[in-house]
Amino acid sequence: MHFRTIARPARLLATSALVAATFAAASAQAEDINIYTSRQPDLIQPVLDAFTEETGLTTATIFIDKGLEERIAAEGANSPADLIMTVDIGRLDAAKQAGVVQAVESATLEENIPAAFRDTENEWFGLTARGRVVYASKERVGDEAITYEELADPKWKGRLCTRSGQHQYNIALIAAYIAHHGEEAARTWVEGLRDNLAGRPEGGDRDQAKAIAAGECDIGIGNTYYVGLMMNNEKEPEQKEWADAIKVVMPTFDNGRTHVNISGIALAKNAPNKENALKLMEYLSGDEAQRIYAELNYEYPLEPGIAASEVVTSFGELKVDDMPLAEIAKHRTKASEIVDEVGYDDGPQS
Structure with a gap:
């Protein structure tokens, strides 16, 4: 089915975009943890639901396929974003280079995520491969x-x-x-x-x-x-x-x-719910979340000792590049x- 596009003035488009962004931001601020993600929401919702069931903390996700870093940068200190969830080392590195994330010190993350799959300055962490x-x-x-x-x-x-x-x-x-x-x-x-x-x-x-x-x-x-x-x-x-x-x-x-490439997570630079966000980051690197990722999304868990699903195992042994x-x-x-x-x-x- 094809729909006819009606051209609108650039100012009106810009205003509409700003209103939409403001509405989305206001909606996200009602939650305990606000996530900006380029991952399809249905791929991550099961693990977020499990986190909420365990901790009582609620999450809100805003799906942003393109321009995620620019969006957070434009929102500045008032950004409601707590976490960035995305795929590909390129996107994680782009968020770091754009200066919209911050370093995280967490013994749990360092224990669960091998060094090859996290930033040397702890500004992003891989979750799955x-x-x-x-x-x-x-x-x-x-x-x-x-x-x-x-x-x-x-x-x-x-x-x-x-x-x-x-x-x-x-x-x-x-x-x-x-x-x-x-x-x-x-x-x-x-x-x-x-x-x-x-x-x-x-x-x-x-x-x-x-x-x-x-x-x-x-x-x-x-x-x-x-x-x-x-x-x-x-x-x-x-x-x-x-x-x-x-x-x-x-x-x-x-x-x-x-x-291998990864899906990963980073703490937003101006995260208003930093403590809650860190709890979610650590949960996502742990046993339960890693098993959910493995079974539902057919990805390889990064936490050592968590097995891949039977489907993924059937592909044969994956010897991960140590670069x-x-x-x-x-x-x-x-x-x-x-x-x-x-x-x-x-x-x-x-």
């Missing part, structure tokens, strides 16, 4: 191991499909490649990926599985949790067919380990530049 892996056709790809480097091998020419190179998940992967091999090697690698593409990058990670199922390509790059979501999608059962057409291959760097995410984040800008320089999103050039 997802592997950036290969989706491979069960019919057309053998059981051989695949390294990240080998994805650029000409043997895959015309057989690879991915979403946009500029998407945050691919930028993080390219940044990890830079951290391991340097800028020039990464540029050559991205050129190889580009020329192995079956067509121009498009869609999301699930669309790459769909393309493999349709025979449009043989391998794709995607996050592990999407496979679990497809396998158990009752609302759109065709996604089960996409999942059934692929197998998960854990690609590795030369250290024998697989790149600190804070180090990977330093190369995000260069990774983005390389994508544009080689014309990745224009598709194969040879």
Whole structure:
């Protein structure tokens, strides 16, 4: 269904946006903890409900897909935001660089979250991990191991499909490649990926599985949790067919380990409910919350000793890259530049 858009004066649009933001902020202030999140609310609500049941503290979430840092910066000292919940090391690092978060000293967080998955200055903390892996056709790809480097091998020419190179998940992967091999090697690698593409990058990670199922390509790059979501999608059962057409291959760097990204959390700079917010941060890093994340969202818990779900375990052993995410984040800008320089999103050039 298509709706006709009626142009409105910029001043009216700006006023409407301000009124909406003010209303949302006022609504959030009625709660014990106010969360600005770029995560889909239905993915985090079960764990927030469990927190409320245990502590009696209530939460309010405001979903902000884009411009989260700008929103908090614009609100300044009057911002109702207590916590930022988001996905991708890039977004967490962007919040830090924008100066809208603050350091947290917590023995609980430091005990529960391994050092590689938290900021060196304690301004953000990972909560869950997802592997950036290969989706491979069960019919057309053998059981051989695949390294990240080998994805650029000409043997895959015309057989690879991915979403946009500029998407945050691919930028993080390219940044990890830079951290391991340097800028020039990464540029050559991205050129190889580009020329192995079956067509121009498009869609999301699930669309790459769909393309493999349709025979449009043989391998794709995607996050592990999407496979679990497809396998158990009752609302759109065709996604089960996409999942059934692929197998998960854990690609590795030369250290024998697989790149992962994270969902994470940070304490807002001017958090009005700082004490309550810290309680939620610590709860999210603990046993119960980590188990809920694992079972419902098909993500890997970061707290040591908490097992992944049976679905995720079926993907095979994930040996997590030990390159600190804070180090990977330093190369995000260069990774983005390389994508544009080689014309990745224009598709194969040879």
